[in-house]
Structures are given as C-alpha cells and as structure tokens.
Amino acid sequence: MDFGFSEEQEQLRRQVRRFADERCPMDRVRELMDSDDAFDKQMWASMAELGWLGLAVPEQAGGLGLNWEDVVVVAEELGRSLLPSPFLAVTTAARAVDLLGSEAQKAELLAPLAEGTSVVTLAFFEDSDVIDPDGVATTATADGDGWLTLSGTKMFVPWGQSADKLLLVAREADGLSVFAVDSAAEGLTVEPLQLIDTTCRAARVSLDSVRVAADSRLGAAGQAWPLLSRALDAGLVALCAEMVGAADGSLQLTTEFAKVRQQFGSPIGRFQGVKHRLAEIYVATESARSLTYYASWAVDHLDDAASSVAMAKEWAAEALDRAGEEGVQLHGAIGYTWECDAHLYYKRGRLCRNLMGSPDYQRERLLAAQGL
Amino acid sequence: MDFSFTEKEEAFRNEVREFLAEHHDSEGVRADGADIESAMDKLPKLLAWNQALYEKGWVGFSWPREFGGSGGGIVEQMILKQECGDARAPILGLSYMGLAWVGPGIIQYGTDAQKKRFIPPILKAEEHWCTGYSEPGSGSDLASLQCRAERDGDDYVINGQKIWTSLAMWAQWMILLVRTDPTASKHLGISCLLVPMDSEGLEVRPIKAMNGETPFAEVFFDNVRVPVENRLGAEGQGWDVTKHALANERSSIAEVTALHHNLDDLKSMAGECRLNGKPAIEDAGIRQRLARMQSTIEAMRLNGLRFLTKQLRGEPIGAETSVNKLLRTEMDVETGRLACDMQGGHGVLTGKSPGAVQGGRWQKNSLSWPTTVIGGGTPNIQRNVIAERLLGLPHDS
Ligand SMILES: Cc1cc2nc3c(=O)[nH]c(=O)nc-3n(C[C@H](O)[C@H](O)[C@H](O)COP(=O)(O)OP(=O)(O)OC[C@H]3O[C@@H](n4cnc5c(N)ncnc54)[C@H](O)[C@@H]3O)c2cc1C
Numbered sequence: 001m002d003f004g005f006s007e008e009q010e011q012l013r014r015q016v017r018r019f020a021d022e023r024c025p026m027d028r029v030r031e032l033m034d035s036d037d038a039f040d041k042q043m044w045a046s047m048a049e050l051g052w053l054g055l056a057v058p059e060q061a062g063g064l065g066l067n068w069e070d071v072v073v074v075a076e077e078l079g080r081s082l083l084p085s086p087f088l089a090v091t092t093a094a095r096a097v098d099l100l101g102s103e104a105q106k107a108e109l110l111a112p113l114a115e116g117t118s119v120v121t122l123a124f125f126e127d128s129d130v131i132d133p134d135g136v137a138t139t140a141t142a143d144g145d146g147w148l149t150l151s152g153t154k155m156f157v158p159w160g161q162s163a164d165k166l167l168l169v170a171r172e173a174d175g176l177s178v179f180a181v182d183s184a185a186e187g188l189t190v191e192p193l194q195l196i197d198t199t200c201r202a203a204r205v206s207l208d209s210v211r212v213a214a215d216s217r218l219g220a221a222g223q224a225w226p227l228l229s230r231a232l233d234a235g236l237v238a239l240c241a242e243m244v245g246a247a248d249g250s251l252q253l254t255t256e257f258a259k260v261r262q263q264f265g266s267p268i269g270r271f272q273g274v275k276h277r278l279a280e281i282y283v284a285t286e287s288a289r290s291l292t293y294y295a296s297w298a299v300d301h302l303d304d305a306a307s308s309v310a311m312a313k314e315w316a317a318e319a320l321d322r323a324g325e326e327g328v329q330l331h332g333a334i335g336y337t338w339e340c341d342a343h344l345y346y347k348r349g350r351l352c353r354n355l356m357g358s359p360d361y362q363r364e365r366l367l368a369a370q371g372l
Numbered sequence: 373m374d375f376s377f378t379e380k381e382e383a384f385r386n387e388v389r390e391f392l393a394e395h396h397d398s399e400g401v402r403a404d405g406a407d408i409e410s411a412m413d414k415l416p417k418l419l420a421w422n423q424a425l426y427e428k429g430w431v432g433f434s435w436p437r438e439f440g441g442s443g444g445g446i447v448e449q450m451i452l453k454q455e456c457g458d459a460r461a462p463i464l465g466l467s468y469m470g471l472a473w474v475g476p477g478i479i480q481y482g483t484d485a486q487k488k489r490f491i492p493p494i495l496k497a498e499e500h501w502c503t504g505y506s507e508p509g510s511g512s513d514l515a516s517l518q519c520r521a522e523r524d525g526d527d528y529v530i531n532g533q534k535i536w537t538s539l540a541m542w543a544q545w546m547i548l549l550v551r552t553d554p555t556a557s558k559h560l561g562i563s564c565l566l567v568p569m570d571s572e573g574l575e576v577r578p579i580k581a582m583n584g585e586t587p588f589a590e591v592f593f594d595n596v597r598v599p600v601e602n603r604l605g606a607e608g609q610g611w612d613v614t615k616h617a618l619a620n621e622r623s624s625i626a627e628v629t630a631l632h633h634n635l636d637d638l639k640s641m642a643g644e645c646r647l648n649g650k651p652a653i654e655d656a657g658i659r660q661r662l663a664r665m666q667s668t669i670e671a672m673r674l675n676g677l678r679f680l681t682k683q684l685r686g687e688p689i690g691a692e693t694s695v696n697k698l699l700r701t702e703m704d705v706e707t708g709r710l711a712c713d714m715q716g717g718h719g720v721l722t723g724k725s726p727g728a729v730q731g732g733r734w735q736k737n738s739l740s741w742p743t744t745v746i747g748g749g750t751p752n753i754q755r756n757v758i759a760e761r762l763l764g765l766p767h768d769s
Contacts, residue, residue, distance in 0.1 A: 001381075001447050002374045003677040004685065069373055255763050270766040272752070275759035282758050283695050290674035291667070297373045311667040363663030372639065372653060372662075 003293070005073065013073045015050065020081035026341055029082050033198040033344075038084040039162045047085065048116025057094050062111035068095075068234055072241040072296040079245030082344055084199045086119055086159035088242065092235030093120040093167050099227040100178055100218035109165065109180060120180075121163040123154040123205050124232060130357040131232045131365075133176055133225045140170035140177055143211060148172075150179065150210040156355065160203025161192045167218070168207065174222025179212050186210065197351035199344065233309045234299045236356050240292040240309075243316040243352045247285045250323040250345035254278065254330050261332075268330075277326050284319035291315050307369045314362040317353040324349035377447070384448050388455040395424040396461040422466045422497040431465040431495045432475060439479060439491045446683055457629025469539070470494035470501040473616075474547050477564075481605040481613050490545075490566070502543035502569070504534040504591060505614065511536075512753050513769075514549075515558045515611060519593065521550035521565060528552070528565060528603070530596040538747070540576045540589035543569050549610050562610035566602045573597075583739035628673045631700075634707050635665055638714070641730070645714045652714040661710050668703055672696050691761035694754040701745040701754075708738025 005013070023043050024032075032038045047053060055070045057063020064070075071091055078087055090113055097109050097120070112118035128135020138152025150170050160166065160183075168179045183190060187210040193202045219227065255278055258269030268274050295312040298305035324346030328335040335342040357365065377385070397417075425431050426440075433449050435441025444452070456464060465471045475494050478486055493499035510517040519532030530550060537546070546567045553561035569576070573594040578586045605613045639662060642653035652658050675696050679689045711734030712719030723732025745751065759765040 001377060001450075001677075002681055002684070003674070004373070004681040251763075255765065258765060267766055269759075270768050272755070272768060275763075275765045275768070276752065276755040278763055278765065279755035279758035280698075282762060283698050286692070286695050287668075287671035287675060287699065290678055291671055293373070293678075294674050297375065301375075308670075311670050314663075314667050315671060360660060363660050363667070366663045366666060367659055372642075372659075 005069070009070060009073050012070060013077055016052070016074050016077035017080070019046070019050070020077060020083050024081060024083045026082075026344075029084065029199060029344070032084045037162055038199065038201050039086070039159075040084070043083075044085060045116050047087070048114065051114075052087070053090055053116055054094070054110070054114025056091065056098075057110050057114050058098065058106070061098070061106045062114045063094075068237065068296045068300050069293070071234075071238050072292065075238040075241035076245035076248075076292075079242030079348075080249040082199050082246060082249065082348060084201075086121065086162055086201075088235065088238050089121040089158035089163070090119060091238055092158070092231060093122045093165075095234045096122050096167055096178060096228060096231035097180070097218060099231050100224060101180075102218075105180065105218055118165055119159065119163045120165040120167065121158050121160055122167045122169070122178075122231070122235070123157040123160065124169045124228070125156040125356075126152065126154055129156060129354070130361055131229060131236070133229070136169055136171050136176055138168070138170040138207060140172050140179065140212075146214045148179075148212055148214060148217075150181070150207045150212060152207050154205040154207070156193070157190075157203045157205050159201050160190050160205055161201060166205060168205075168210075168212075169224070169228065170207075172222040176224045176228065177221055178218045178224045178228060179216045180218060181210065181212050181216060185212070195351055197344075197347035199348065200351055229306075230299065232356070233305055236309050236313055237292060237295045237299055237305075239352060239356065240288070240295065240312045240316040243320040243349070244285060244289045244292050246345050246348045246352075247281070247288065247316070247320040247323040250320070250327040250342070250349075251278065251281050251285060253341060253345070254281075254323075254327045257331055274330055277330065281319065281323045281326060284315065284322055288312065288315035288319040304369075307366055310357075310362040310365045310369070313357060314359040314366075317349075317359045317362075320345070320349040321353050322349075377451070381447055381451060385451050385455060388452055391424075391428060391430075392455060392459045392461060395421060396456075396459055418462055418466055419497060421462050425465060426495055426497075431497075432471065432491070433464070435475065435479060435491075439487055440495045446680060450680065453627065454629060457627070457633075460633065465495065466497035467494045467500050469503055469543075469547075470499065473503075474501045474545075477547070477604060477613050477616060480616060481564075481609070483601070485601065486566070486604065499545055500539065500543045502537050502540045502546050504537055504546045504548040504567070506536045507533060508535050512750060514614070515562065517549055517551060517562065519548075519550050520554070521552050521563065523552070523600070524597075526600050527597045528600060530565070530567070530593040530598065532593050534591040534593075536579075536588045536747075537576075537591050538588045540569070540591050541578055541586075545569060546591070547604070549614060552607050552610075556608060559611045560608050562614075563607050564604040564610040564613045565598055566604055567596065567598050571596045571598065581740075581742075583736060585740075587743070628669055628676065631669045631672070631703060631707075635662075635669060638662060638665070638707070638711055641711065642714055645716070645718075645729070647714060647716050652716075658710070658714055661706070661713075665703065665706065665710065668699055672699050672703075675699075691757050694757045697749070698751055698754050698758075701741075701751050704741040704744050705738075708734055708741060712738055 051064050052074050054063030055066045056068055059065040094113055113120050126137055140148045140150050143149040163183050166181050166183055168181050169176055187208040189206040191204045258274050259267050261268050291312040295308040298308040327342040328346050331340055331342050334340050429442040432441035433444045433452055437443045478490050505514055507517050521528040521530045546569055548565045548567045549562055550565055551561050552563040573596040575592040577590045579588050580586050643651055645652040647655050682689050715729045718729050721728040722735050760767055
C-alpha cells in the first residue's frame with residue numbers, strides 16, 4: 001500500500017517546476033498567449049530532450065517507458081505554471097497509437113513524436129464534446145482497393161493548428177476506426193478556434209473527401225472504440241492533473257495576495273470571509289488531487305477506469321473553477337484587470353470545465369457506469 | 373503508487389474474515405442506524421462481540437502488547453476496520469471515548485500505575501468514559517475554560533461546570549480539563565484529571581437534543597475531590613494532552629465504510645421511491661446528488677489513503693485531516709436531506725407515523741447530524757485550521 005510518488009517522480013516534479021520557472025515565467029506565458037500559435041518551438045525541443053514527450057511511450061519506440069503517473073506529474077506542474085504547449089495533445093495521441101497501432105506504426109509515429117519533431121494530435125470530438133462513440137458522425141468509406149475517403153468535421157482538436165499528423169476518428173460499417181493522416185492532406189482544412197483561454201489552442205478540422213490509405217488505419221477496421229476510449233480516459237486524467245496544478249497555482253497567488261493586501265488595518269487574509277473561502281478551495285483541490293492521482297494509477301492498472309476518471313474530472317473542474325473565480329473576486333478590482341494573473345487561471349478553469357464533459361456530465365457518467 | 377497488499381496483510385485479512393464468520397451474526401447487531409436506546413437493547417450481544425475481539429487482542433489493535441493491544445500496524449488496522457465495516461459488524465470495541473482518545477492519551481502521558489489501572493477495563497468494555505472539555509462559556513475557544521481545580525494536600529478540589537458531555541449518564545469515568553493555575557497564560561494553566569463519575573459533589577443533568585434523544589448532559593462540580601495521582605500528564609500540561617486527544621478524534625472520523633453503506637441504501641431507495649410520478653432514480657437532480665455523494669466519499673477514501681501513506685513513510689500528518697472532516701460535515705447533512713427529498717411528501721413522516729418510509733430512519737438521520745458537524749470542532753474552526761496552519765494566513769484572534 002503506497003499512495004504517493006516515488007523519489008524519482010518527485011525529482012521529475014522538481015525538474016518540471018524549475019524548467020517552467022526558468023523558461024516560462026508569467027511574462028513569457030503572456031507573450032506566448034498573445035502570439036499567433038502560442039507554440040515555443042525551442043522550449044518544445046527542450047521538453048523533448050528531457051524525455052517528457054515520450055514519458056509513457058515504450059522504450060523500443062523511443063520513449064522512457066514510464067507510467068501515466070509520471071505523465072500526471074508533468075501535467076500538474078505545467079498546469080501550475082500555465083505553460084502553453086501541446087504536451088497533453090501529443091501525450092494523449094501517443095497513448096492512442098501505443099494502444100491501437102501495429103509495431104510498424106508505433107515505430108513510425110512515436111519516435112518522432114518523442115523527439116519533438118512531429119506534433120501528433122487526436123481528433124475525436126465533433127458537435128458531440130463528450131467521451132461517447134455515438135457522437136462520431138465522420139465517415140470513412142471504401143474508395144477503391146486499399147483506399148478510403150474521410151468526410152466530416154472534427155471540433156476541439158487540441159493544438160490542431162500546430163500538428164503535422166492527425167489521428168482522425170471516423171465511422172466505418174462495423175464501428176469506429178482511427179487513421180493517422182498528414183495535416184497537409186488534400187481536402188483537409190484546419191481552422192483555429194478562438195478559445196476563452198488563449199494559453200491553450202484548439203482547431204476545427206474539416207474533412208472534405210480526404211483520401212487515406214487503408215494502412216494508415218490503426219488497428220482493425222471498426223474495432224477502435226474499446227482501446228480508443230482508454231486513450232481518451234488517460235488524456236482526460238492528464239487534463240485533470242493540469243487543472244489540479246492550475247487550481248493550486250491560483251490558490252497560491254490569491255493566498256499570497258491575501259497576506260499582503262491591507263484593509264481595515266489588517267491583511268485581508270485575517271477576515272474569515274476571505275480565509276474560509278481559501279480553505280474551501282484547499283479542500284476541493286486536495287480532494288481533486290487525490291482523485292486524479294488515483295485515476296492516473298487506474299488507467300494503467302484497471303480494466304475499466306472510467307468511473308475513477310469521471311470523479312476526477314468532476315472534482316478537478318469544480319476545484320479549478322472555484323479557485324479561478326474566487327481568485328478574481330478576492331483580488332478586488334485589480335483581479336479584474338488584464339495585468340493581474342488571476343484571470344489566466346479563471347480562463348483555464350472555464351475552458352477545462354467544459355472540455356471532455358462538464359461536471360454534470362461526469363456525474364451522469366458515473367451513475368450510468370453502475371447501470372443506474 | 374501501489375495499491376496491493378503484502379501476503380502477510382492478505383493473510384491477516386483472511387484471519388479477520390474467519391473471525392467475523394465466527395463471531396458476527398449479521399442479523400443480530402448492525403453498526404448502522406444504531407441510536408442509544410437500541411444500542412442498549414443489544415447490549416448483551418455487543419458485550420459478547422467486545423469479549424471476542426478482546427480475546428483476539430483486536431480491541432486496542434494498534435496499542436502496545438504490554439497493555440493488551442496487538443501492536444498492529446496501520447495497514448492491518450485499516451484492513452481490520454474495512455472488513456468489519458464491510459460486514460456491517462459493530463464498532464471495534466464498546467468503550468467508545470476510552471478507545472478513541474482517553475486510552476491513547478493515557479498510553480502517551482500516563483504513569484505506569486494509570487496504565488495498569490485504566491487500560492484493561494477500556495479494552496474489556498468494563499468502564500466507559502466521557503469527556504469534560506466544553507463549558508457554557510468555552511466551546512470553540514476551549515482554552516478559555518474556567519472550571520477550577522485547587523490543590524488541597526494530596527487532592528484536587530474541583531468547582532465549576534461542564535456541558536455537552538456525551539454519555540455522562542452512562543460513563544464511570546470522565547477525562548476532565550480544569551484550570552489549575554489562573555495566573556498562567558490561557559493554555560498553560562490547564563491540567564487534565566481523571567474523575568470517577570460517582571464522586572461526591574458531582575451532578576449530571578441530561579440534556580435533550582433536537583432528535584428527541586438524550587445524548588449529552590451538563591455536569592456540575594461542587595467541591596469534588598480527586599487524588600493528585602488521577603492527574604494525567606504534568607500540572608499545566610492539560611492542553612497538550614487534549615491536542616493529542618483531538619488529533620486522534622480527527623483521524624478516527626475519517627472512516628468511510630459507513631458512508632458507503634448509507635450511499636448503497638440511498639441508491640436502492642432511489643429505485644423504490646416515486647418522485648413526481650416516476651422512480652426517484654430517474655430524476656435528474658436526484659441523480660446528480662447521488663453521484664456527488666459517491667465522488668465525495670471516494671475523495672475522502674483517497675485523501676485518507678494519502679494521509680496513511682504519509683504516516684507509513686514516517687512523515688507527520690496534522691491539519692490535513694481537517695479536509696476530510698469538512699467533507700464529512702457536508703455529507704452528513706446532505707445524506708438525510710437527499711433521502712427525505714427522494715421520499716417526496718413521505719419525507720416528512722417520522723418513524724411512528726403510518727406510512728413512514730424505512731422506519732423513519734432518514735428523518736432521524738436528518739435530525740442527528742450535529743454530532744459530527746458540531747461535536748469535535750465546527751466547520752468554521754476546521755476552516756480556520758486549514759487557513760492558518762496549511763495556508764499560513766494570519767490568526768483571526
Ligand atoms: C452531539 C454533540 C456532542 C458533544 N459531545 C461533547 C463531549 O462529549 N464533550 C465535550 O467537551 N464537548 C462536547 N460537545 C461540544 C462541542 O465540542 C462544542 O459544541 C463545539 O466545540 C462548539 O462549541 P459551542 O457549542 O460552544 O459553539 P461556539 O463555540 O459558541 O460556536 C457557535 C458558532 O460560532 C462559530 N464560531 C465560534 N468561534 C468562531 C471563530 N473563531 N470563527 C468563526 N466561527 C466561529 C462556530 O462555528 C459555531 O457555528 C458536543 C457537541 C455536540 C453537538
């Protein structure tokens with residue numbers, strides 16, 4: 001029985017935190033969020049060099065062969081610093097390739113991904129923005145020998161505008177399949193979405209009769225869902241870790257402010273209307289943390305981690321939403337300014353709350369998983 | 373992370389299961405829903421259960437062997453509690469406060485003579501304890517307490533009043549906080565005494581609570597004499613003894629098995645009750661609340677496992693346990709409310725009423741939450757603890 005991180009994992013955490021402090025302090029976060037693609041290629045290359053992009057990629061495919069727990073350690077620290085990068089996108093895509101791909105496909109896709117030379121992202125969501133196979137309307141129809149045609153519209157494709165490879169999920173006669181497709185393919189259009197949180201990026205990807213070779217399919221035709229859903233769940237856990245980190249970052253920012261801002265002759269952190277709210281955020285964040293850490297273990301070790309993941313998302317979203325909102329409010333008017341960092345956490349909260357299923361949706365999912 | 377158990381731990385789990393199969397008759401005494409009166413009816417069975425546990429050395433499971441415990445580790449202790457909880461077995465020992473904090477306090481601060489005198493009867497459930505901390509003027513601000521004890525030869529002479537003393541009418545002993553030095557600072561003038569409840573000059577006046585039961589009492593002291601050797605810890609050390617005791621209380625509150633039972637019962641009730649013309653389980657609002665309850669219990673379980681891991685790694689745990697206490701208080705109020713809401717109009721019927729649902733169990737529940745919500749430190753005090761000790765915000769007093 002050991003529900004904690006190892007010394008190596010704590011070292012990794014310190015490494016990520018130091019990296020974020022040095023390479024991407026808030027000034028840099030702001031520069032990136034105001035830039036075109038928010039993508040710092042040099043920083044990305046350094047992250048690849050440190051091995052973070054291939055943390056959970058098997059060693060024979062060029063990764064470190066570690067666990068999802070390790071991915072969560074990195075994601076949490078990146079969330080704390082709001083560091084803009086496609087880390088979650090490629091990590092989730094790597095998981096999908098690892099679960100679904102043949103050895104040859106893994107070798108082809110995962111090595112450049114881990115090296116940071118190829119940005120791969122998973123395009124699953126459409127109008128349906130939750131982890132539900134029925135929401136996939138994009139079709140893949142046979143088009144001559146060894147070829148298929150993809151048509152449809154993918155939404156919320158994480159960092160789609162920076163990706164050179166897309167893992168497109170489409171419906172065939174027997175069910176869902178995943179195709180690895182060049183983002184430059186003919187008929188494929190990538191349009192950036194304008195998100196409420198500009199430290200993150202996502203795109204809409206339109207597929208207008210995109211021709212793909214049958215051997216770009218990962219796994220058997222129409223059989224992707226069981227494994228794909230596991231990859232999505234793993235990606236969701238990493239998102240939860242980012243949220244927990246961001247909630248902690250927001251709590252820290254607001255707590256430090258409450259210690260120094262003086263009104264009525266005393267730091268505002270002395271007033272219970274302030275300190276009790278911060279205490280409640282602490283309770284929500286610690287609980288979300290416990291649920292997220294457990295879910296990170298569950299996606300590696302349990303056949304069905306969906307319930308654990310749903311509970312983690314429910315709590316992480318609410319913890320960050322609360323930390324972000326109170327962060328703005330407890331700063332007073334300064335919290336409403338562009339200059340104060342409080343709104344950056346708030347916006348991250350508003351983004352993540354609805355991505356991959358709102359807290360309300362997760363609660364439904366939890367009951368449904370029990371047949372209720 | 374590793375959520376597996378060692379072979380030794382699994383063997384221990386089997387031993388617990390065998391013990392339960394032999395000694396726990398599930399029809400007889402169930403842990404849940406036990407109010408004081410029904411507990412009294414079941415006393416003979418409960419005493420037999422305590423005796424069987426005692427013979428096994430499992431009453432004071434983690435206490436040192438020399439005092440009749442098992443010297444058991446915290447993982448085994450968790451397994452023991454889990455298995456007993458899953459089987460809906462009674463509490464692990466009947467001398468409730470004796471086990472929760474009096475015993476641990478005596479083991480840490482007591483003299484050899486005190487340990488010999490007091491520990492065995494706690495384990496055997498021969499003596500019950502009550503806790504005389506709160507006073508009319510001193511609740512959350514416990515350290516302001518005024519009940520006095522003056523030294524007179526080899527005795528202390530106690531004068532003053534305590535209140536909200538749970539089980540005062542049934543206990544043989546009280547662990548009492550008194551002011552022995554009115555000139556010392558608030559926290560340093562306090563001492564801890566072990567007082568027989570049949571002392572001359574000690575009077576107990578029961579107080580009725582909003583659920584109709586009489587769980588606690590006022591206790592008056594009129595020149596009550598106890599020998600100096602009944603002092604626990606040094607004179608002026610009473611506050612330390614108490615802090616230790618309350619820390620024990622907070623960790624003992626983090627039990628989630630009973631909450632799971634409640635949740636299971638609510639889920640099955642949601643299939644049976646009709647609300648707005650359809651089963652309650654089909655109501656979107658009820659579904660949200662049930663799921664919320666489940667994820668809150670899971671959060672408490674996992675928070676608890678993280679604290680346990682810290683303990684196993686030899687790291688101190690302190691104020692973090694207030695996290696689960698706060699989650700727990702929300703749950704305890706919500707449980708009764710949700711259950712009554714699912715019953716719709718029937719939610720207003722108490723146990724004695726025609727048409728009452730499940731014997732009025734949930735109505736009783738929704739009138740009993742103050743035990744956990746107010747007793748042992750109110751939510752506001754827990755929030756202060758978190759804000760001040762964990763976030764480093766300034767004290768408000
Ligand atoms: C069922 C039950 C059993 C009990 N059993 C025992 C027992 O066996 N032995 C024993 O000694 N005591 C017992 N108690 C007493 C319990 O410990 C106290 O009730 C508790 O500590 C609160 O004290 P109080 O009731 O005086 O409320 P107060 O301290 O007067 O508080 C009243 C309200 O003010 C709030 N408040 C107080 N101070 C602050 C502050 N600084 N900041 C913000 N809010 C504040 C509180 O949160 C509360 O809501 C029991 C209580 C109950 C309900």
